[in-house]
Amino acid sequence: MLRYCDHHLLPLPNGHKFPLAKYRLLRERLQGDPRFLVEPSELASRSAVLRVHDPGYANGFLTGTLEPHVMRRIGFPWSPELVTRTLASAGGTLLATQTALETGFGGTLAGGTHHAFRDAGSGFCVFNDVVVAIRTLLAAGARKVAYVDIDVHHGDGVQAAFYDDPRVLTISLHQDPRTLFPGTGLPVELGVGEAEGTSVNVALPPGTDDAGWLRAFNAVVPGAVRAFGPDVLVTQDGCDTHHEDPLANLELSVDGQRTAIAALHKLAHDAANGRWVALGGGGYGVIRCVPRTWTHLLAEASGAPVPPETEIPTAWTEHLRRRGVRAESPRTMGEGKNPQARPWVPGGDSWLDRSIGATRRAAFPLLGLDPDDPRD
Numbered sequence: 001m002l003r004y005c006d007h008h009l010l011p012l013p014n015g016h017k018f019p020l021a022k023y024r025l026l027r028e029r030l031q032g033d034p035r036f037l038v039e040p041s042e043l044a045s046r047s048a049v050l051r052v053h054d055p056g057y058a059n060g061f062l063t064g065t066l067e068p069h070v071m072r073r074i075g076f077p078w079s080p081e082l083v084t085r086t087l088a089s090a091g092g093t094l095l096a097t098q099t100a101l102e103t104g105f106g107g108t109l110a111g112g113t114h115h116a117f118r119d120a121g122s123g124f125c126v127f128n129d130v131v132v133a134i135r136t137l138l139a140a141g142a143r144k145v146a147y148v149d150i151d152v153h154h155g156d157g158v159q160a161a162f163y164d165d166p167r168v169l170t171i172s173l174h175q176d177p178r179t180l181f182p183g184t185g186l187p188v189e190l191g192v193g194e195a196e197g198t199s200v201n202v203a204l205p206p207g208t209d210d211a212g213w214l215r216a217f218n219a220v221v222p223g224a225v226r227a228f229g230p231d232v233l234v235t236q237d238g239c240d241t242h243h244e245d246p247l248a249n250l251e252l253s254v255d256g257q258r259t260a261i262a263a264l265h266k267l268a269h270d271a272a273n274g275r276w277v278a279l280g281g282g283g284y285g286v287i288r289c290v291p292r293t294w295t296h297l298l299a300e301a302s303g304a305p306v307p308p309e310t311e312i313p314t315a316w317t318e319h320l321r322r323r324g325v326r327a328e329s330p331r332t333m334g335e336g337k338n339p340q341a342r343p344w345v346p347g348g349d350s351w352l353d354r355s356i357g358a359t360r361r362a363a364f365p366l367l368g369l370d371p372d373d374p375r376d
Helices: 021-030 046-050 055-063 068-074 080-103 129-139 156-161 210-228 254-271 290-302 314-322 351-367
Strands: 002-004 038-040 105-108 145-149 168-175 199-204 232-236 276-279
Touching: 046 055, 046 080, 055 080, 080 105, 080 129, 080 276, 105 290, 129 145, 129 156, 129 232, 129 276, 145 210, 145 254, 156 168, 168 210, 199 210, 199 351, 210 254, 210 351, 232 254, 254 276, 254 290, 276 290
Parallel strands: 002 038, 002 105, 105 276, 145 168, 145 232, 168 199, 232 276
Antiparallel strands: none
16 A cells, blocks of 8 residues: 555745655556555644654644744745645655554655654655654564665654664665765764664765665665664665756666665565565656656565566656646656676775775674675
């Protein structure tokens, strides 16, 4: 089952860069697919929000009384519609989490608002639905939860929420924070106290392509997650790592993102009892990237991956035309790439290999792993 909240319209000023259309377009396409039950989200309750957020901040947002500079940091103008949509997004994540506990997988077409902190929003994120999901899993009896964030931006709000909680492993692969918002996510950010070693950050150089990204993923994520031993895997599946994304500088193809998604699915079965909560995230290529990559995500989760050479149905291009979309739709579900990643070995002198090595040296000993052994 998939949850959506795009039926709650959100008035934004002309020229606003947040791509609302991506949620509606994908949902409209999936509603005709018999593999998916696509249902509207229920609104999260005030009590669910207050389990994660400071009452002053949460109530200020809900009543429209936050200071203007606080709303500017979020990036949206306040409106009653924004409140409804925000609660619906968090509600969809809560329902996806419950579905994963019952059936093994739950997903939502929105969510992944990883930049929201306990007492402030940021980067188009008001309430942190990821933290809501993880806290819900822990309350339901999960001993440990692993969170893997593949958005191009560091998952700063999620890391902060669990920085001192040894029950939660947060891993974020993102563009080097010295070159991109939010400016955090270096390998030295490891957690504190008993949770030291449960915050893992891979800072990728601008220009990292499929092969480099997958090399970094393979060198860090599976070993760390297996060593941690979670009961559930939660992923933030932002696709703004795409080479055409206008807000960042990584160079992945849809094929590379598809390969990453398959690796996460395998990891859920290998290391997390087959339980997987998949959330959305960033992605500003509304026509050429997001629909393809998130369709691959949902198809992979359903157990019926879509081959990248599959032609995109003419019904989709006709749907875009009726919606008044002028951009040219891609013709197939891939970009003709064949992502291959050579294994990481110690001693590499490229910026990427130094970044991988820095992450492993910082975090792996704290997880009981050998940073210089490629088998770990």
